[in-house]
Amino acid sequence: MDENLRREIILDNYQDPMNRGLIEDSSYVRERMNSESCIDDLDFMMKIEDGKIQDIRFDGEACAISTSATSIMIRKLMGLTVEEARKILENYQNMIYEKEYDSELLGELNVYDTIHKQPNRMNCALLPSVAVKKMLEKLK
Amino acid sequence: MNREDFPMLQEGFVFFDNGATTLKPKCVVDAMKRYYEEHTSNIHRGDYDAAVKTNALYDGVRKIVSQFVNCDPNCVIYTSGATHSLNMVVFGYMRKHLKKGDEVLLNKAEHASNILPWIKLQEEIGIVLKYVPLDENYECSFESIEKCVTDKTKVISLAQVTNVIGDVRDVTRIGKFCREHHILFNVDGAQSVPHMKVDFENSDMDFLSFSGHKMCGPTGVGVLIGRRELLEEMEPLCYGGGMNAFFEEDNSYELKEIPVRFEAGTPPIAEVIGLGEAITYLMNIGMERIHEQEVSLKKYLLEKLKEFDDITVYNQNPNSGIVSLNLEGVFAQDFSIFLNHFHIAVRAGNHCAKLLKDEMDVKNTVRISMYFYNTFEDIDQFIDALRHRSEIFQIIL
Incomplete structure (x- = not known):
């Protein structure tokens, strides 16, 4: 991927992230993500209806990588079925861990396909995927 | 100053993370290397030359510590670091001597290791934790501490220098006040002992904790100093070899004297020797x-x-x-x-x-x-x- 385009996508999503701000609504499932390896601290909430992700929101303090990855992940997952979301999460995590994955499924999430070169940032990029997985587990 | 003593200080590298840990001068690494390469042996019970040498070096560090911070060398306990030392104070001494409703004064600038053990003790025995308000510069003044003291205040526990704001608390004045009011004074010296002259006796401290690795020493070793009469009343948190005088089938036992009573098991010998070297190095600089x-x-x-x-x-x-x-x-x-x-x-x-x-x-x-x-x-x-x-x-x- 062109480095300028990569940077532009990350920066846009960091500076103006999708669905930042939590709401009062008991129909959402919630998760607090306090990264063990860095100082990212984000709260997540997600609503699933009829087997589809209706909404994901987040708030808190985190670095450019975590925040942008959260924003891009939310854009990607909204409206998908739980099964479709799981597939994307799995492929995304495989990409971060340098395992086999299908890049065509991931769209703009591909901007993190070289993040493994900065090992201390891998957890930042993984953070939203771990959060969504945990929330999906809670709904089981 | 003294940059040539630190192999990590290569041209163009700036190390500004000394509050987390410090770099190690070559003399400290060499002292530990000598232990590993020339006189590896356990302490206390060896009759061979290497063990005699190790014993002398290991026990000698108590004297070095006592000269460094002015305290009784027999009241110097080796720990794994300031966190361990502070936990020993809270769970070894305070758990036995405080009771429900007793007040402990802390403040919100303290490191986790001077708050979380207290929160746990509060959960266990119902002591009351009170946070001294910080001033507009996030500093903790003597006056502010004094205002929070009631007749239920039993302990004032604070860092001499805090690790984010770096304000230097007037421990001499606070110590004197504590002594006059029969309040125990517990000092976290992790950020002060490496950086300035600290005086345990003249500051009327009851307990002082610090870590080796924040003062040019190795990781895995630290110190707890306590007033002798308090240490006599402190419970060890760890039991085993090296700290008992005897134990019998009828469940009777007797512990050794302080400070070894608090050092069960094989201690971090190389690290203690390295710590002694680091303190000597710092004292030579001044x-x-x-x-x-x-x-x-x-x-x-x-x-x-x-x-x-x-x-x-x-x-x-x-x-x-x-x-x-x-x-x-x-x-x-x-x-x-x-x-x-x-x-x-x-x-x-x-x-x-x-x-x-x-x-x-x-x-x-x-x-x-x-x-x-x-x-x-x-x-x-x-x-x-x-x-x-x-x-x-x-x-x-």
Whole structure:
């Protein structure tokens, strides 16, 4: 991927992230993500209806990588079925861990396909995927 | 000063993370290497030459510590670090001697290891934790402490120097007050002992904790010093070899004298020897000189920072080598990653002082913590890096 385009996508999503701000609504499932390896601290909430992700929101303090990855992940997952979301999460995590994955499924999430070169940032990029997985587990 | 003693201080590398840990001079590593290569042996029970040598070095460090901070060498307990030392105070002494309703004075600038053990003890026996309000500079003054004392106050527990703000608390005055009012005075010296002259006896401290690795020593070793009559009443948290006089089938047992009563099992021998070497090294430089160097570095840094109106410094006043700051609109961790591109090592985060956010209105900062081997050129390199701050996202993304 062109480095300028990569940077532009990350920066846009960091500076103006999708669905930042939590709401009062008991129909959402919630998760607090306090990264063990860095100082990212984000709260997540997600609503699933009829087997589809209706909404994901987040708030808190985190670095450019975590925040942008959260924003891009939310854009990607909204409206998908739980099964479709799981597939994307799995492929995304495989990409971060340098395992086999299908890049065509991931769209703009591909901007993190070289993040493994900065090992201390891998957890930042993984953070939203771990959060969504945990929330999906809670709904089981 | 003394940069040539530190193999890690290569040209162009700036180490500003001394509050987290310090670099090790070659003499410390050499002393530990000698133990491993020339006289490896366990302490206390060996009759062969290597063991005799190890024993003498190991026990000799108590004397070095006692000269360093002015205390009784027999009251120097080796621990794994300040966290371990503070936990020994809380769970070994305080759990036995405090009761429900007794008040312990803390403050929100303290490190986790001087708050969380107390929260746990509160849960166990119902003591009351009170937080002394910080002033507008996030500092904890004697007057503010005094106002919080009631007839139920049994302990004042605080860091002599805090790890984010770096304010130097007047321990001599607080210690005198505690002694007069029969309040126990527990001091976390993790950020003070490495940087200035600390005097256990003359500051009327009851307990003093510090770590080796924050003062040019190895990781895995620290010290707890306690007043003798208190240590006699303190329970060991760990039982086993080396600390008992005897034990029998009828469940009778007797423990050894202090301080070895508190050092069950094989201790970190190489690390204790390394710590002794580190303290000797620091004493040879002189703690006054070390402190003066850090204060003048901070003064120079603050002066240089005046040209940047998008940098917020949270601790202008304190006389120590710690500067906590943020770059406007940039998350602290992104700022520290940016500085790493210029070979400058700092720390971003809440620095384990997780209650401080209640007072400061900011959760994370970048902390520059300096030591005697830092230079004015290090600061110039930092300032030069700041001139590239408009390119931060091109650099870190």
